[in-house]
Amino acid sequence: MGMNKYLVTLRINGQLIKTAVHANSATHARLLCQYQFGMDCVQVAPTQIHSEG
Numbered sequence: 001m002g003m004n005k006y007l008v009t010l011r012i013n014g015q016l017i018k019t020a021v022h023a024n025s026a027t028h029a030r031l032l033c034q035y036q037f038g039m040d041c042v043q044v045a046p047t048q049i050h051s052e053g
Contacts, residue, residue: 008033009044016043 003022006029010017023029029046 005049006046007049008042008046010037010041011043012037
């Protein structure tokens with residue numbers, strides 16, 4: 001099973017930034033962002049982006 005792509009909205013240095021994260025689940029995507037950018041960085045829960053074919 002391949003990884004899924006998630007859209008995550010982060011707050012970094014006071015700015016909202018949308019980014020795509022490859023992870024096994026939405027929880028995994030959130031944990032990856034928290035590990036890299038800090039516990040309070042995730043502003044909008046990760047939502048899966050459906051692959052284009």
